[in-house]
Amino acid sequence: RGHGLMLGLELETAEITRNFVEAAFERDLILGWTLHSNRVVRLAPPLVLTDEELKRGLDTIEVALESTTGA
Secondary structure (H helix, E strand, O other), rough: OOEOOEEEOOOOOHHHHHHHHHHHOOOOOOOOOOOOOOEEEEEOOOOOOOOHHHHHHHHHHHHHHHHHHHO
């Protein structure tokens, strides 16, 4: 959910969300919760973003999600 590159990734539980954020951090990607929900991760990349940085970020998110949810 969201507009442009600022998105919210809503996960099933607060525990899964915490584990996902930790898994991403272990892979050098800093993510955080939104203020109103402990199940929503805010994705807000910088305005100046290369294609390579975008791919690396998305790949990291995919691996972190797989390691957290088994999906």
